Amino acid sequence: MQIIEYIDRDIAAIGVADALASGLKNALLIQDKVSLAVPGGTTPGPIFDVLCAADLDWDRVTIMLTDERWVPEDHERSNTALVKSRLMQGPAAKAQFLPFYRAGETAHEAAPVLSETVRAQMPLSMVVLGMGNDMHTASLFPGAKGLSQALHPDAPALCPIEASSQPDVRITLSAAALKGAMDKHLIIFGQDKRAALEDAMGRPPEEAPIAGVIQGGTIHWAA
Numbered sequence: 001m002q003i004i005e006y007i008d009r010d011i012a013a014i015g016v017a018d019a020l021a022s023g024l025k026n027a028l029l030i031q032d033k034v035s036l037a038v039p040g041g042t043t044p045g046p047i048f049d050v051l052c053a054a055d056l057d058w059d060r061v062t063i064m065l066t067d068e069r070w071v072p073e074d075h076e077r078s079n080t081a082l083v084k085s086r087l088m089q090g091p092a093a094k095a096q097f098l099p100f101y102r103a104g105e106t107a108h109e110a111a112p113v114l115s116e117t118v119r120a121q122m123p124l125s126m127v128v129l130g131m132g133n134d135m136h137t138a139s140l141f142p143g144a145k146g147l148s149q150a151l152h153p154d155a156p157a158l159c160p161i162e163a164s165s166q167p168d169v170r171i172t173l174s175a176a177a178l179k180g181a182m183d184k185h186l187i188i189f190g191q192d193k194r195a196a197l198e199d200a201m202g203r204p205p206e207e208a209p210i211a212g213v214i215q216g217g218t219i220h221w222a223a
């Protein structure tokens with residue numbers, strides 16, 4: 001497991017943003033259109049603040065989330081709101097955004113149509129992942145209803161998922177969609193998450209979903 005360690009989270013925000021920008025620049029050299037899936041949650045905001053200023057052909061980049069809570073964009077738990085307010089700013093405002101939440105539909109109703117839209121972007125050029133202390137990544141939560149479908153190798157690109165630990169139904173990129181990305185990065189901050197990641201390796205994905213998707217990826221860590 002290759003882990004890049006940063007001296008603190010501020011330096012990590014700069015270093016990770018730089019690594020992502022350089023990966024995207026390389027992808028843009030060989031692809032007309034580039035797809036970038038990013039996490040929500042509490043970790044990526046400061047990285048987005050730096051990445052959004054990168055000098056890239058953002059108008060050739062399609063941004064999507066790795067997972068979304070089934071709430072409207074003006075809800076405090078919306079991952080879309082985070083991406084729009086922290087990543088799609090400055091030069092990065094020229095990127096396209098592929099939204100997952102659809103008002104008036106349930107996640108189960110919307111998933112098949114949305115999956116086709118995501119499938120058109122696959123293999124994803126770059127996937128950036130977060131992880132929880134419970135070893136979930138995207139919204140692949142251990143024990144969640146819908147997890148076995150989302151871990152199946154033939155799963156659709158997007159799967160609805162319900163975790164008893166979470167207040168909202170969610171929609172998540174499947175393990176196959178995440179795993180098949182051309183470039184993968186996992187960002188974890190804190191000793192607890194590092195210990196959880198080390199614990200996850202060697203466990204089955206049903207217990208530790210991160211273990212099912214991060215092979216071959218780059219891990220970025222700061223205390």
Ligand SMILES: O=C1O[C@H](COP(=O)(O)O)[C@@H](O)[C@H](O)[C@H]1O
Binds near residue numbers: 038131137
């Ligand atoms: O709920 C989520 O959790 C993970 C980890 O979030 P963090 O707050 O611990 O950084 C995140 O990667 C995922 O996208 C999000 O929906």
